[in-house]
Structures are given as C-alpha cells and as structure tokens.
Amino acid sequence: MDVARRAGVSKSVVSRVLSGYGVVATGTAARVRAAGEELGYVTNAMARGMAAHRTRTIGAFVRDASHPFYGHLLSAMQQRAAALGYRVVTTTGAAGSFAAADERRALETLVGLQVEGLIVCTALLPIEDVLPFAKRVPTVIAGRPATEPTVSTVYVDEVSGGRGLADHVWSLGHRRVAVVRIDRAVSMTQHPRGAEMSRRLRELGAEVEDLPHARVHDRPRDVVRDLVDRGVTALMTPTDHYAVEVLEAMADAGLRAPEDLSVTGYDGLFPLNTPLLGLTTWVQPLDVVGAEAVSTLVARLDGEHDGRSDIPVRGYLVPGRTAGTPRA
C-alpha cells in the first residue's frame, strides 16, 4: 500500500508488477519497482500465498543438518530448485535425537507453511510417518529407497555399491572377509549395503564373517586383533566414519592397514574423502540425488507427469590405500 501510494497507483498495479502477472505499462512498472526498492519492500509471502494459493516453495526436511550427508543433499537441492525457479525452506530434527515426534513437528511446520512439495531426507523416520503428509502434498523421499504407492524416491543404489566394493575386495585377493552388519531397524541404507557385500562375497566363494555392529563398537581393538589372529584379511564397514574408527582401533592395537588388515568404508564425502586418509570407499553422489529429487518433485508440481517414480543413482569406487593385496 505504501508502495502503491509512493508510485501513485493502486495496489492492484503494484501486485501485478511485483508478481509479474498481467500487463502494466512499462513506465508505470519502472516507477513501482523504484518505489519498492526505496522502501525496502519485501512481499509478504504469507498474504501472497494465501491469496494466490501458490508459494513456489518446496519444503525440505533433513534429519540432522550437522551430518555432511544431509548437508550435501541440502546444497544440491537448493541449487537445482533455484535453477527451476523454486525456493527451498528447510527444517530439521534435533541433532542426534531419535525423537520421531520432533521430526513429525518439523514436517508439520513445512506443510503448515504451505509448501507445494516436500522432500524428506531421513533414513530413520519410518515411512508410515511420512505418508499422512504425502497425502496432503506431493512428496519425494531422497536418500533412501521405499516402495509406497504415493511417494517417489531418489536414492543411492546400495546394492550396486555393496557389490562393487565386494568385487573390489575380492579382486584384490581377499578370501576371508569380515563385514560389519547394521540392523535394518537402525539404518535403512546401511543395512542393505552390508547385506549385499556379504552376499556377493559368498557368491564369489569367499569365507565371510558377519560382525554385529554392537560387538565391534564395544571393543573395537579386541575385535580387530582377533580378526587378524584368525587370518581374516579384510574388514568392510558401512561408512567412512566407521572405517576411520576401525583404523584408529587398529593403530591402537599396533596393526596397520592394509598390511595387517584391509579396511573399506562407504560414502566418499568431504571431508573424509581426503587423499591423506586414502580411504577405500564407495562414493554416494549426493549432488545427483539432491538435484534429481528436486527435478522429480518439480516435474510433478508442474504437472508434467503424475505417476510415482523411483530413481536409483549409482555411485562409484574410490580405490584408496586402506585396502590392498593380502599378505601371503
């Protein structure tokens, strides 16, 4: 209204200029824009959204922003959304918290903000908790697979990753391999990659030992020492961070990688992807996942198609230096 007065026109005209719809005389438009500028005017997105029933905003929920995994996803989504003319607002659960209630509240915030679509990134929140939201607004799940009739997914293909890494370990010559296994209930993504590593190695003919996470976690030094004593030559872990912890435990125990035991991680993300560590790992291309998630969502919002889709994204091997040929 202030802007309208200053430009000497009605608020309808201001609205038309600022939202870019409808026709306005070039000169008038310029005057309005100048007035807006001078007043530091920013359109009230709430009033606009309310009147127009469009917000051009997509909501992203990430479980834990302090983890690089989600940070990368967020950046990628932001970038692609900007390119497609959408805004992204993000909410997040409390770091390290396992409270599903918090996550639900965060999703409610987003929906309440009238976002036009939702991208949910969490390997933790049960899919059932996402469904009610997916009913109200187009939703895509990014970063983990799911088979639900109402949501699309974009995820890293864990099977090809687990398999690729297993093949690498096998091809290096390892025949007795330990794999750290994560419960499905703990992580929807880490479980299948471990399962596939294990399966594939067995298929190839290796002798595989599945290690429950708890055992490794509780007494890592003893575990690695024991593995080496028993002639196991490689240990596959579910994440780079996990691999680093194992390497620490080995250092503590006076063992070296890959001489005494080859170690593999999974993720390949900054900053643990530093050549200094030289981790043998599988890269999750989260930039692709984030971008595809946004594109999938926007395609649906813009009505280009409406069915659901599942897009698996393939990562790739980084050979590194922590896995090598086993000692004769």
Added chain:
Amino acid sequence: MDVARRAGVSKSVVSRVLSGYGVVATGTAARVRAAGEELGYVTNAMARGMAAHRTRTIGAFVRDASHPFYGHLLSAMQQRAAALGYRVVTTTGAAGSFAAADERRALETLVGLQVEGLIVCTALLPIEDVLPFAKRVPTVIAGRPATEPTVSTVYVDEVSGGRGLADHVWSLGHRRVAVVRIDRAVSMTQHPRGAEMSRRLRELGAEVEDLPHARVHDRPRDVVRDLVDRGVTALMTPTDHYAVEVLEAMADAGLRAPEDLSVTGYDGLFPLNTPLLGLTTWVQPLDVVGAEAVSTLVARLDGEHDGRSDIPVRGYLVPGRTAGTPRA
C-alpha cells in the same frame, strides 16, 4: 472449518484449542483435537501468521549447508530454538557460489515468510547487505564478529584462538614458524586468527614468516619443502581442512609431521577431529555459538531486553599429534 463441523463447534473454538489461547471446556477441546487428528489437519501457518501477526518462527540463513561448520551451527540453533518454543526455517545460498545476489534472495525469502527474527551465518556476505534486513526484523549475526549498532553478534573469539595456538606452538619450542595468512576480504574469520598467530609469535620472540594463501595453494609441495630446507619447524594454517591439505603435500614430498615440520589446523569439527588424523587444532564450539545466537535473539523478541550485545565464545586447544617438539 471442516474440523469445526466435525467437532460440532464454531471455528473460533477450533482456533482457540489449536492455538492454545483462550479458555475452552475440557471435553470440547478433546473433541476438537480428535477431529483435527482424524482429518490430518495442519494449521495454515500463513493464515495464522497473517491474522495473529506472530509466527513463532525464526529464520536462519547459512551460506553453505554442505560445509560442516554451518551444519553444526544449524543443528545447535534448531535445538535451542525448539527448547524455547520457536521454530527454525532455513535457507541457504548455493554451495560454493560467491553470488551475493543469491544470498540476498535467500534472506528475502526468510523475511517474506514473516519470521520474527533472523540469524545470519556467513563469513562472506558483506555486513552492509544484511543491514537492510536488520532494519525490518531483529537480527543476530552468528559465527563472525561485527560492530554495527543494529545487530547483535555471537562469534568465536578468533584472537584467543590464534593466540592459544601460537602459545602452544611456542611452548613446544618452535622459534621459526610460518603462518598461512588469509586476506580479510576472503574470510572475516580466518583473517584475524592468522593475524593473531603471527603477532603473538613475534611478541614471544619467534621469527615468523607470513605465507600468502595463494603461494601455498599453488605449489604446496614446493612450499613445504622450501620451509623445511630453510629451517622453519612449524607451519600454522587457518583451518583443519587446510592443515590436511598441507599434510598431503608433505606426504607427497616425503616429509613427515611433526618430525620434519609441525602443522596446526583450526576448527576441531567432526569429522576431521578424528584421533586418527590427530590434528593439533583449536576447537570452535559451534554448539555454544548456535545456542547463544538463538537465546540472544529470543531474549530480544520476548522483550527481555533490547540493546545489542556481542558475545564472544572461547574455544579450546586440542594438542593432537601433528605438532611436536622441533628436531634438534
């Protein structure tokens, strides 16, 4: 309205129940809540914000979500805000982009969303670009110092950090030290810490060599080799990531830390804080910074006080293994 009908009351009552203001009979309230539940009703935050002129939402802008620094800040803010009854919505610039225009748009999104306060986290965006927003809504700058009459700040005390690290290096016995210096224009935070390292070491009596970032960056191997040849025994870098790069270059050049050259970083954040790397570094307690930033803002929003404030947060030394006693 649907909820109202289903519960057999007027929408005013629904509003009172859902927003928690005003008095409603216990039984009625329960009925309303049940109806809301069944319909999967989520209050339209836009309409609410518009009518109530309150959103209980604070807006956080972070420059680059893919960097752990900002991720940690975000998590901490989220957590404290939840504890204080506020929501946080976040926007971010494009990763790695240096486009101030993007950042301005992101801030506009937040203001347009009618957030009640703003927390700006970027060591890059010139403070002048933040000021127009600070005029419209209470703002605190987190993660870097600034002296502006209209904004409060919460930041890590770079001087005590640079000094603490310099003291450590000195106390280890180093008398010829190189310090990588970052231009003020490149980073508002990395500049002063380097400046203080340099100043303090000179004050103590060391012979200090300031290395321009560009020189180190362009030919890191040559630089470290040259330093060692010339009898420099320690190299101080502005970040952990930088330290890791230097360590890589040293490995390439066949040099070892700390035997040939002691190296220090700065940040102390997950995941580079792993004992496996054993970086000698200074920890930035971003959890404290984020929490304090929110508390400062909320205190102002809730009218507990209105002046501006500057809160420096002190980090602490992690001795690590990359810096040691210089070789005789």
Added chain:
DNA sequence: CTGTTAGCGCTTTCAT
C-alpha cells in the same frame, strides 16, 4: 464457555 464479526496483506476477477 461459545458464536459472531471484522480484518490481516495480498491476488484476482470484473469493470472502467
């Protein structure tokens, strides 16, 4: 304790 009414700041017909 509950219903009625008047906007919040915009966009959007529909006239002009």
Added chain:
DNA sequence: ATGAAAGCGCTAACAG
C-alpha cells in the same frame, strides 16, 4: 492499462 471489490484461512475482540 488501471482501479474497485471480494475473499484466501485464520485470530481477536466482543457479545451473548
């Protein structure tokens, strides 16, 4: 090309 008026979904007095 511009203005006037209705109304988006809520909350906040105010009556009842």
